[in-house]
Amino acid sequence: MIVSNVEMQQQDIAQKMITRLEGAVDDAKTVLDALHNEQLSECNKEALFIMRQWLLRSRYIKHISIVNGKTLTCTTSYDDRAIPSTLTEHTITTRDGVSIWVNYPIELSIWPGRISHITVYRKYHYSIYSIAADFTEYLKPGYSLAITWGLPSSADARHLRGEKGLWQKHHNLTPVLQAFSPSTQACSKDTPDLCIFFSLSATKFFKQYRELWLFGFILSPLLGALVY
Numbered sequence: 720m721i722v723s724n725v726e727m728q729q730q731d732i733a734q735k736m737i738t739r740l741e742g743a744v745d746d747a748k749t750v751l752d753a754l755h756n757e758q759l760s761e762c763n764k765e766a767l768f769i770m771r772q773w774l775l776r777s778r779y780i781k782h783i784s785i786v787n788g789k790t791l792t793c794t795t796s797y798d799d800r801a802i803p804s805t806l807t808e809h810t811i812t813t814r815d816g817v818s819i820w821v822n823y824p825i826e827l828s829i830w831p832g833r834i835s836h837i838t839v840y841r842k843y844h845y846s847i848y849s850i851a852a853d854f855t856e857y858l859k860p861g862y863s864l865a866i867t868w869g870l871p872s873s874a875d876a877r878h879l880r881g882e883k884g885l886w887q888k889h890h891n892l893t894p895v896l897q898a899f900s901p902s903t904q905a906c907s908k909d910t911p912d913l914c915i916f917f918s919l920s921a922t923k924f925f926k927q928y929r930e931l932w933l934f935g936f937i938l939s940p941l942l943g944a945l946v947y
Contacts (some may be wrong), residue, residue, distance in 0.1 A: 725901045725919065732857045733915060735904035739852045740866070741909050743779045747840035747847050748779055750819060755843040759785060762793030770795050781837070782848035785842025791846055809841070811868045811877055813910060817842045821879045851880065864915065871904055871916040879918075889918045896921050 750773045759766040762785055770783040774795050784791040784804075791804040804825070809818040820839035825848065840847045858864060863885050869876035871886035880887075889902055902918035 725924070726903070729901060729917070729919075730905075733903045733917070734853055735857055736852075736915055737905050737907050737913075739854070740913055741907050741917070743838075743849060743852045744813075744840075744907075744910055744913070746779050747849055748815070748842075750780060750783070751817065751840060751845055754783070754845045760844065761785075766793065767795060770840050778848045779852070780847050781850055784816065784846040784848075784893075786841060786844050788845045806839070806841070806846070809839075810879070811912075813912070814909040817861040819845050823848075858917065861920050861926075863920070864887050864917040867916070868912050869914065870906070871914055886916050888921060889916075899924055 753773055754770065757769055759769060766785065770785075774780055774783055782794050782796050783844045786792070787807075789806045791806065794804075806820065807811040807823075810821040811819050813819065818841045819840075822836040823839045824836055825839075838849045838851055840849060856866065863882045865871060865885035866875040866879045866880040866885065867886075868879055872890075878884075886904070889897065889900065892900060899921040900918050901924065902916065904914065906914040908910075
């Protein structure tokens with residue numbers, strides 16, 4: 720009963736996490752398509768004004784740039800001066816043609832001299848810097864999380880965030896430890912390749928539910944006597 724209850728809670732958490740991930744991706748796609756419709760190509764005050772308008776409307780996006788080849792020629796972080804920055808090879812490409820750089824290192828204007836790792840989305844002639852979706856409010860201590868591009872169980876799944884190889888690590892546990900280390904896997908319906916896998920360690924599982932285990936051990940003989 721305890722394990723079943725935890726698994727139900729995990730399914731609810733997984734859905735909330737997937738919804739938040741989809742929100743971040745949809746946010747980027749919406750802005751990229753909107754910028755494409757605006758046909759911005761030059762780094763001038765008008766272009767920056769339009770990009771900053773979209774910046775203020777979004778939840779996750781922090782910077783928008785115009786792209787020339789593999790070079791960012793203009794960003795909303797600065798004035799209308801060209802600020803060159805070269806993009807490396809992207810991590811993944813979505814089915815609708817959005818290139819995504821995961822954990823991309825960049826120096827943001829708000830933190831001079833400090834390298835931040837962000838998510839970059841690129842399509843058409845525009846590039847977006849997005850902060851990562853935060854899951855701290857959902858996962859309690861004792862949980863391990865992995866976000867992958869492709870099913871976590873697949874050999875060619877691309878690791879995006881969290882603990883690398885978590886699915887394999889979990890399924891290499893003994894059957895007993897697996898039984899008392901509840902886990903959940905879920906993938907986005909909108910972006911099927913975007914998946915999550917998380918598990919609760921057996922140690923934390925017993926620690927968090929020790930009162931219920933004690934109650935169960937006490938109650939079991941009484942229930943057995945009544946049934947008998």
